Every structure is written in C-alpha cells, then in structure tokens.
Amino acid sequence: MKIATALQAGKQACSFEFFPPKTDAGVEKLLDTARTLLPLKPLFVSVTYGAAGSSRERTIEVAKRIKRELGLEVLVHVTCIGSSLATLRTLFDELAAAGIENILALRGDLPTDGSSAGTFEEFKYANELVAFLAAEYDFCIGAACYPEGHNESSDIVADVGYLQAKVAAGANFLITQLFFENERYRDFVKRARAVGIEVPIIPGIMPITDYRQVQRFTDLCGATLPEKLRNELVYRADDQSSVVDLGVAYATLQCADLLVHGAPAVHFYTLNRSTATRAIVSALLAANMLT
C-alpha cells in the first residue's frame, strides 16, 4: 500500500527504520528483530541506503525480504548523489518489479573531504530526484526534512523554501530528522504550512540507548540535546541500563505529546534494535494512542 494513502485514513501509527547489515548473518538477525516488532503493527518499515549507494544490493535484498517474508509495507531510501541516471533507473525498475510502492527520495550527504568532483552525476538536489520519480514511476514518494535546519544550511527560511520545491515536485509525505524537543517540530510544521506545504510530516524519534552514541549523532545532524536531558544522561553515562530506562521514558513522553497534538504517525530510528522501540510502542498502544 502507498504510505500517503494509509496516512490519509487518519489513523496514527508507528514505523521503524532499519539499516542494511553487511553480512548474511546480519541480515538474518535483522529479519528476526523485525519479526519481534510485527505485533506492534507498524504502518511501514524503512530500509536505509548506504552513503553514495554503498549498500545498494543489501538495501534491495532486505527491503524485498521484509516485504515478502514479513508482509510489511516497505519504504526504500534511495540517494541520488554520485549515481548516474542509468544506475537509478535500473534500481527503480527492480524495486517496482518487486512490488515496492514507496521510495524515500534523498540527495545523500556530500563527501566529507569537501570535494564535489564526480559527486553530482545527474541530480544535484533531492527535488530533482523527486521530480524524476513522479514523472516516470508510480511510487508513493517520501522526502526528508529538518526541523532544526539542514546542516549545510544557515538559513532556515531558505531551507523550508527548498523543501516546498521538493513537495511541489511530487513528494507525498515527509519524515523529519531526529529531534528531542517537540517545540522544534511544532515550529517547523507551522513554518512548513505557512509556505504551503500540506503533506503529512512524520516526526522521526530516536530512543536514546547510549549517551556517547547520541552525542555523535547530534553532532552529525545538528539536533539539539536539551540541557536537562543532557544532564540526566551525563549522570547515568556509565550505567547503560539506566540510560536505556531514561531513553525509553523520554521517547515515550515525546511520542505521546506529538500524537496528542496531531502528529500523523511516529517514525522510530531503531538502529536495528527492537527492545527500546518495543517498550515505547507497547505503552502507546496500551494507552490507545496508536492504532
């Protein structure tokens, strides 16, 4: 089913993001993890795409198997940076033939060495990939958005303007970068609506399970770790289970507040683990906040 169609039904649900493991054994383990999340009835599961297409084959394999063996709706991430049109066409043809209906159309990160030589084979920004997909395929198209601004952009007004172009090109829904302060999401949704973006904006939530890891992620993506949360994490930094307890409780409160205030769904950055996500979603289901 197309994700946008499911979202239109207005039932708030959850979704889970996985990255493709590098080994066959890792893929089997991931499928087992995904299986444990089946009772939570996710709206979809998304499978990421390694930088510059490095995981292309594994992404396709994992996406196909999750759809075929677990019967879950799949959203396949695809980045266009460094890919020729022929490569992208082959990929999308294969995904369409496998019955995949949903693509998260992304540009991908610029090379970390600052070079751009050979980077832009066909498309420079994600809106061009979105337009290509909308013109040539029948996928439901998702795109990324950034409540605190994209890390290359110093101007959040321009950032939302470019997002509007991405939606105008054919994006049917958006998923946000992770954030820890719901006000950031609400402000962002207001700014997006003000420039005419009407598609569903799904908040992306990462349950914290490791303090150092969350520090790394927030440094990379620019999400703000609120001071009080940071202090609690520092206090527990060397007691892993206590960090997980806090992370689960914090993310549960975050999701409950987002859902009560009308978020269309919640998307979990699971990092291929299920325990924290299962605890959070189970509580939200028990409280009748998710379908």
Ligand SMILES: Cc1cc2nc3c(=O)[nH]c(=O)nc-3n(C[C@H](O)[C@H](O)[C@H](O)COP(=O)(O)OP(=O)(O)OC[C@H]3O[C@@H](n4cnc5c(N)ncnc54)[C@H](O)[C@@H]3O)c2cc1C
């Ligand atoms: C939900 C989500 C999932 C992701 N999954 C993956 C993944 O699987 N694999 C992966 O490698 N990366 C992934 N990323 C990271 C993403 O690839 C990077 O953040 C990347 O740097 C930007 O991708 P984008 O599609 O948002 O790009 P774009 O929408 O193209 O934006 C990139 C930058 O360019 C600016 N911009 C856009 N259009 C224009 C224009 N016309 N003129 C000037 N500036 C413009 C934007 O403001 C922004 O700063 C994901 C991010 C999110 C939020």
